[in-house]
Amino acid sequence: MDHMQRNGKLPITAIIPARNEEATIAEIVSRTLPVAEEVLVVDGHSTDRTKAIVEGLGVRVVADNGVGKGDAIRVGARAATHDIVAYLDADGSHDPNDIPLLVEPIMRGQSDLVIGSRGRGGSDELHGDLEKLMRLLGGDIILIGINWRFKSKLTDSQNGFRAIRRDVLLDLDTTENITTIEQEMTMKALKLGYRVSEVPAHEYARKAGTSKIVLKRVWFRYIYSWLKNLM
Ligand SMILES: Nc1nc2c(ncn2[C@@H]2O[C@H](COP(=O)(O)OP(=O)(O)O)[C@@H](O)[C@H]2O)c(=O)[nH]1
Numbered sequence: 001m002d003h004m005q006r007n008g009k010l011p012i013t014a015i016i017p018a019r020n021e022e023a024t025i026a027e028i029v030s031r032t033l034p035v036a037e038e039v040l041v042v043d044g045h046s047t048d049r050t051k052a053i054v055e056g057l058g059v060r061v062v063a064d065n066g067v068g069k070g071d072a073i074r075v076g077a078r079a080a081t082h083d084i085v086a087y088l089d090a091d092g093s094h095d096p097n098d099i100p101l102l103v104e105p106i107m108r109g110q111s112d113l114v115i116g117s118r119g120r121g122g123s124d125e126l127h128g129d130l131e132k133l134m135r136l137l138g139g140d141i142i143l144i145g146i147n148w149r150f151k152s153k154l155t156d157s158q159n160g161f162r163a164i165r166r167d168v169l170l171d172l173d174t175t176e177n178i179t180t181i182e183q184e185m186t187m188k189a190l191k192l193g194y195r196v197s198e199v200p201a202h203e204y205a206r207k208a209g210t211s212k213i214v215l216k217r218v219w220f221r222y223i224y225s226w227l228k229n230l231m
Pocket residue numbers: 016017018019020021042043044045064066067068069072088089090091093160179206210211212213
């Protein structure tokens with residue numbers, strides 16, 4: 001992998017969507033800077049110090065349109081300056097040192113979208129209470145439908161830790177405004193014949209703050225966008 005990096009940095013844009021993550025954003029940005037030539041934070045109109053902290057580190061911040069993480073993903077892709085983008089959360093769930101693994105298949109010209117698979121790498125966020133069990137079960141049911149429909153062999157269709165060619169993402173014309181963007185991106189890429197692959201990636205427990213995903217508010221959107229994109 002070293003030969004693909006300049007000064008140890010990958011020629012990519014690492015995009016970090018962040019809404020009210022003041023406790024963890026500095027560490028995540030600082031640990032991503034040595035890995036990627038460009039680091040871009042998409043701020044979801046945080047009411048805490050998230051934006052100020054990022055600017056204090058001399059890192060570029062763009063604002064999303066205030067409608068959710070899915071929109072933030074698109075805003076980040078449009079603002080990125082490199083041809084390959086990698087997404088990671090601001091809450092400590094993803095290890096910036098795993099980014100080279102994600103990006104390598106794309107840089108080698110072997111893949112267009114690489115998903116960090118919690119099925120292969122394990123997750124600290126999908127086990128332990130009822131809400132997590134529902135996420136695990138829901139995610140697996142959605143995954144089974146996707147693999148059946150597209151004859152794929154994925155083990156994670158949802159993880160936000162992923163890398164994609166920027167032109168491919170823009171070509172997908174995604175419309176989901178919330179975290180349903182991940183399954184939409186996965187399904188549309190498969191449907192259009194892009195090469196989708198995965199690498200093992202461990203998901204760590206969020207280090208501070210609370211999840212922005214409230215299942216009882218969004219489950220219907222997951223089912224709806226799943227069925228719509230399976231057709
Ligand atoms: N820009 C932006 N980021 C968001 C928004 N909602 C969540 N995020 C970020 O997206 C990442 C995923 O977090 P979250 O939604 O809590 O999901 P979870 O950590 O998987 O439970 C975190 O870095 C959040 O700060 C939003 O509306 N806008």
